[in-house]
Amino acid sequence: MxxxxxxxxxxxxxxxxxxxxxxxxxxxxxxARWVVARFRAMGLEAELCPTAGHPVVWARNAHRxxxxxxxxxxxYDVQPADPLELWEHPPFEPRVRDGVVTARGATDNKGxxxxxxxxxxxxxxxxxELPVNLIFLVEGEEEVGSPSLVPFLEANRERLRCDVIxxxxxxxxxxxxxxxxxxxxxxxxxxxxxxxxxxDLHSGIYGGAVANPAMALARLLAxxxxxxxxxxxxxxxxxxxxxxxxEREAWSGLPMxxxxxxxxxxxxxxxxxxxxxxxxxxxxxxxxxxxxxGSGYQGPGSKTVLPSHAFAKLTFxxxxxxxxAEIQDKVIAHLRARCPASVRLDIERGHSGSxxxxxxxxxxxxxxxxxxxxxxxxxxxxxxxEGGSVPIVADFKRILGADALLLGLALPDCRIHAPNENxxxxxxxxxxxxxxxxxEEIAAA
Amino acid sequence: MxxxxxxxxxxxxxxxxxxxxxxxxxxxxxxARWVVARFRAMGLEAELCPTAGHPVVWARNAHRxxxxxxxxxxxYDVQPADPLELWEHPPFEPRVRDGVVTARGATDNKGxxxxxxxxxxxxxxxxxELPVNLIFLVEGEEEVGSPSLVPFLEANRERLRCDVIxxxxxxxxxxxxxxxxxxxxxxxxxxxxxxxxxxDLHSGIYGGAVANPAMALARLLAxxxxxxxxxxxxxxxxxxxxxxxxEREAWSGLPMxxxxxxxxxxxxxxxxxxxxxxxxxxxxxxxxxxxxxGSGYQGPGSKTVLPSHAFAKLTFxxxxxxxxAEIQDKVIAHLRARCPASVRLDIERGHSGSxxxxxxxxxxxxxxxxxxxxxxxxxxxxxxxEGGSVPIVADFKRILGADALLLGLALPDCRIHAPNENxxxxxxxxxxxxxxxxxEEIAAA
Numbered sequence: 001m002x003x004x005x006x007x008x009x010x011x012x013x014x015x016x017x018x019x020x021x022x023x024x025x026x027x028x029x030x031x032a033r034w035v036v037a038r039f040r041a042m043g044l045e046a047e048l049c050p051t052a053g054h055p056v057v058w059a060r061n062a063h064r065x066x067x068x069x070x071x072x073x074x075x076y077d078v079q080p081a082d083p084l085e086l087w088e089h090p091p092f093e094p095r096v097r098d099g100v101v102t103a104r105g106a107t108d109n110k111g112x113x114x115x116x117x118x119x120x121x122x123x124x125x126x127x128x129e130l131p132v133n134l135i136f137l138v139e140g141e142e143e144v145g146s147p148s149l150v151p152f153l154e155a156n157r158e159r160l161r162c163d164v165i166x167x168x169x170x171x172x173x174x175x176x177x178x179x180x181x182x183x184x185x186x187x188x189x190x191x192x193x194x195x196x197x198x199x200d201l202h203s204g205i206y207g208g209a210v211a212n213p214a215m216a217l218a219r220l221l222a223x224x225x226x227x228x229x230x231x232x233x234x235x236x237x238x239x240x241x242x243x244x245x246x247e248r249e250a251w252s253g254l255p256m257x258x259x260x261x262x263x264x265x266x267x268x269x270x271x272x273x274x275x276x277x278x279x280x281x282x283x284x285x286x287x288x289x290x291x292x293x294g295s296g297y298q299g300p301g302s303k304t305v306l307p308s309h310a311f312a313k314l315t316f317x318x319x320x321x322x323x324x325a326e327i328q329d330k331v332i333a334h335l336r337a338r339c340p341a342s343v344r345l346d347i348e349r350g351h352s353g354s355x356x357x358x359x360x361x362x363x364x365x366x367x368x369x370x371x372x373x374x375x376x377x378x379x380x381x382x383x384x385x386e387g388g389s390v391p392i393v394a395d396f397k398r399i400l401g402a403d404a405l406l407l408g409l410a411l412p413d414c415r416i417h418a419p420n421e422n423x424x425x426x427x428x429x430x431x432x433x434x435x436x437x438x439x440e441e442i443a444a445a
Numbered sequence: 446m447x448x449x450x451x452x453x454x455x456x457x458x459x460x461x462x463x464x465x466x467x468x469x470x471x472x473x474x475x476x477a478r479w480v481v482a483r484f485r486a487m488g489l490e491a492e493l494c495p496t497a498g499h500p501v502v503w504a505r506n507a508h509r510x511x512x513x514x515x516x517x518x519x520x521y522d523v524q525p526a527d528p529l530e531l532w533e534h535p536p537f538e539p540r541v542r543d544g545v546v547t548a549r550g551a552t553d554n555k556g557x558x559x560x561x562x563x564x565x566x567x568x569x570x571x572x573x574e575l576p577v578n579l580i581f582l583v584e585g586e587e588e589v590g591s592p593s594l595v596p597f598l599e600a601n602r603e604r605l606r607c608d609v610i611x612x613x614x615x616x617x618x619x620x621x622x623x624x625x626x627x628x629x630x631x632x633x634x635x636x637x638x639x640x641x642x643x644x645d646l647h648s649g650i651y652g653g654a655v656a657n658p659a660m661a662l663a664r665l666l667a668x669x670x671x672x673x674x675x676x677x678x679x680x681x682x683x684x685x686x687x688x689x690x691x692e693r694e695a696w697s698g699l700p701m702x703x704x705x706x707x708x709x710x711x712x713x714x715x716x717x718x719x720x721x722x723x724x725x726x727x728x729x730x731x732x733x734x735x736x737x738x739g740s741g742y743q744g745p746g747s748k749t750v751l752p753s754h755a756f757a758k759l760t761f762x763x764x765x766x767x768x769x770a771e772i773q774d775k776v777i778a779h780l781r782a783r784c785p786a787s788v789r790l791d792i793e794r795g796h797s798g799s800x801x802x803x804x805x806x807x808x809x810x811x812x813x814x815x816x817x818x819x820x821x822x823x824x825x826x827x828x829x830x831e832g833g834s835v836p837i838v839a840d841f842k843r844i845l846g847a848d849a850l851l852l853g854l855a856l857p858d859c860r861i862h863a864p865n866e867n868x869x870x871x872x873x874x875x876x877x878x879x880x881x882x883x884x885e886e887i888a889a890a
Contacts, residue, residue, distance in 0.1 A: 011806070052750065073597055089551070116526075131502070133661050165650075170535070171555055179662065181865075184650060187649070187749065189747045191747070194731060195454070196712050196713070197711050197712045198710065198711025198712075199711070201710055202833060203732075203734045203736060203760060203762065204630060204632070204711055204762060204831070204832045204834055205727070205831075205832050205833050206706070206709075206727065206832065207727070207734050207762050207832060208717050208726035208727045208730055208731075208762065208832065209706060209715050209716070209717050209723035209724075209726045209727050209733040210706070210710050210712045210716060210717070211712065211714075211716035211717075212708075212713060212735055214666075214735035214737070214738055214757075215666060215669070215670065215733075215734070215735050216666075217736070218662075218663040218664075218667045218738075219663075219665035219666075219670075219687075221659075221660060221663035221668040222660075222664040222666075222667035222668075223664045223667075224660070225660065225664075233879040235788050245859050256530075261651070264651075265642040265646055265651055266642050266643025266644070266653050267641050267642045267643075267655045267656065267704045267788075268786065268787060268788065268789055269643070269656075269786050269787040270654050270655060270787065271655060271656035271785060271787035272653050272654050272655075272656075273631070273653065278654035279654075281653035281654045282651065282653045282654050285653055286653075287648075287652045287653040287655050288660075289652050289660070289749075289751055290647045290657055290659035290660050290740065290741065290752070290755075291648060291662070291741050291742055291747060291748055291749055291750050291751075291752070292740060292741035292742035292743045292744075292750070292752065293658075293663075293738065293739065293740050293741065293743075293755070294450050294738065294739045294740075294743040295737060295738050295739075295757060296735065296736050296737030296738065296758070297736050297737065298737045298738075298739040298756075298758075299737075300660055302634045302636070302736060302756075302760065302795050302796065303736055304632065304634075304734075305737070306734055307736070307737065309736070310735075311743075312659075313742060313743075313747055313748075315648060315747065315749050317648065317649060317652050317653065340716060341713065342712060342713060342714040342715065342716035343712060343713060343715050344713055351747070363534025386649070386650075387649045387650050387651065387652060387653065388647060388649025388650050389649055429718070436544070442699035
């Protein structure tokens with residue numbers, strides 16, 4: 001990485017663009033303006049687009065018919081930096097040591113989107129031109145859930161029309177190991193409320209003759225799994241794609257063993273659906289989880305009440321090709337069929353997100369793999385999925401109709417959202433080269 | 446009831462002897478002193494006994510060898526009177542209308558213990574003598590859980606030695622219907638805590654490979670009952686006495702139907718152990734109840750965490766001859782055997798109280814029935830049990846070795862602990878006559 005590029009990166013990191021803190025509103029906008037100016041200096045058309053929240057930066061080259069259109073996405077906002085006392089230096093005064101930059105936002109996401117900017121800048125400098133029609137979108141609200149992004153996408157479908165989207169905001173399995181996150185789980189949420197007596201009752205005076213809603217809820221929740229850890233809702237697995245042999249093969253070689261999972265979670269032992277490895281359970285199998293539940297007296301000591309009601313908040317992590325609305329219907333039918341008439345069961349449907357999968361062996365997925373191989377000296381990319389959701393990916397697909405390629409540059413020890421977040425300059429260089437290779441591979445795909 | 450007795454009762458009701466309110470400490474003591482003075486005026490030896498809390502009033506006649514010793518128990522403290530705005534008149538300014546006295550404490554317990562005082566006063570006035578050795582104990586902390594009573598009993602075993610104890614602090618099934626509460630359920634408490642990961646985890650990143658402690662808890666709780674509503678803990682029913690045919694017969698005729706239970710609880714439908722009526726389930730069958738439980742996120746909306754831990758507070762209502770400590774052991778063994786190795790289960794043993802039963806067909810129980818019959822014009826007493834516990838009854842049995850006869854005078858609409866608490870003067874008279882009949886029957890038993 002040349003000194004000018006490194007200096008520009010450190011400039012970008014000096015903006016305390018903390019989107020959640022109203023006091024930093026000016027810093028957030030200043031950061032966006034810096035990005036716009038940088039795009040313009042590179043020779044792109046760029047615009048600061050106001051939203052109900054923080055502005056979106058939009059940029060593009062001169063589009064020409066007959067070429068692929070590629071959107072690169074990133075975000076210039078960052079997490080708060082506290083606890084400040086755990087930082088080795090002020091979080092917005094970046095420090096470079098042994099080729100690693102430490103600062104809030106270094107990896108998430110400034111380092112990762114700026115690498116793409118550097119790639120484009122380099123291509124334009126060397127060739128005066130890119131091999132594709134480019135759109136570059138950098139938002140300022142990712143760390144607060146992107147509330148303005150969906151309205152922006154909906155209002156700008158034409159300006160954002162593209163064939164494929166690429167972003168670097170996920171992880172690499174190890175340093176120097178190219179990684180393609182080709183799948184995400186979706187989710188769907190339900191809240192159960194079981195009501196028995198009109199008020200909490202004395203458990204001596206009435207207990208035995210009146211159903212206990214907490215017990216009824218426990219029985220309903222227990223009915224969600226069988227003894228093998230499978231979700232016991234009829235039809236739950238109907239749409240689930242089997243883990244393919246090439247995926248089993250690809251995952252078995254990853255440096256992400258069960259020992260690491262035990263260490264990271266502190267659980268006494270791993271658990272889950274029989275017949276699958278831990279990675280398969282997280283990446284390719286759906287779940288039914290209780291996120292929270294409550295009933296009756298929760299204070300110190302005891303209180304002999306028979307509670308009036310009990311509730312549980314559930315989410316189901318979904319995998320391709322499960323449909324969130326169908327899963328909700330099946331779970332609701334399962335629970336209603338098992339609920340005794342001595343309590344009332346109310347079920348509130350919560351938010352959903354669709355699971356996501358790009359085939360890394362064909363089309364743009366295969367192009368991404370070729371680009372990763374070229375960038376990392378021929379090393380075969382790790383093909384991974386993620387157990388969580390990236391809501392914007394589903395939004396892109398829904399609103400713009402385009403798949404997203406998740407080509408992360410975050411290292412396992414990058415400390416995002418934590419003190420001493422860091423990013424190696426090496427990855428800034430990898431990212432810039434990846435961007436150039438990717439645009440070329442997509443142009444040729 | 447003669448006017449002097451009524452006037453004395455109203456005097457007693459004017460003391461705002463609210464044991465839980467420090468501001469009323471002086472009123473509580475003044476009330477106790479009034480009771481002492483009244484005992485002395487009746488010709489008994491009486492003493493105001495200080496405790497760590499409110500004083501106990503102790504009184505007795507001259508004891509003579511060869512006679513039964515009977516203790517009468519009551520409490521002169523009352524519940525707070527709020528919400529005051531729902532009272533038809535100030536709660537400590539008793540009002541008599543249509544033979545019913547309305548005031549805080551009218552039924553609970555001033556009316557009921559004062560009736561016994563009137564009975565003794567009448568017998569002494571007419572005959573100069575009682576048929577038994579009498580001890581009369583009136584405490585001032587019943588409404589706050591009697592914290593000083595056990596130490597008092599333990600420190601005064603000799604002065605309190607007796608053959609049997611009688612108290613009126615329970616209910617009558619209907620006006621004019623004599624009622625003997627010959628059994629109480631006991632209870633034993635356990636708190637379960639299930640711990641999985643060291644902290645709450647992201648349910649996307651880890652969900653599926655790590656046990657969810659809330660789900661593990663739900664499965665443990667669900668394992669406590671079988672499909673028929675029976676407690677599924679091995680050996681749980683080993684000590685349980687069957688409901689006897691005479692009890693089924695006695696209870697089936699009581700004016701306490703299932704419609705009333707539905708109305709009082711507001712439950713959609715009654716429920717419970719198959720093969721038993723609602724009254725049998727409450728009075729003669731043990732239960733396993735969740736009094737409270739909690740895990741994870743309980744605020745508004747959703748939060749996709751896999752919780753670190755989950756807890757449940759349980760109580761088991763017990764019936765003769767179940768032993769609380771044995772039941773705890775059995776439940777703990779049942780749960781430990783079912784707990785997966787992927788979570789840690791911690792169980793805290795809570796408080797216990799033994800179940801209680803006096804045979805109403807023999808001994809002092811039969812004497813109580815004869816006294817009730819004589820008092821209420823030959824009407825057959827309702828033989829009932831109670832689903833709750835009266836902790837002092839177990840304390841009496843444990844410390845003094847004497848059974849207690851629960852001969853309540855509270856009517857179903859007496860509104861204890863609520864605004865406009867009331868007690869009919871008729872029951873003051875019934876209670877006084879009951880006391881005289883009871884002492885005579887016990888003397889002759």
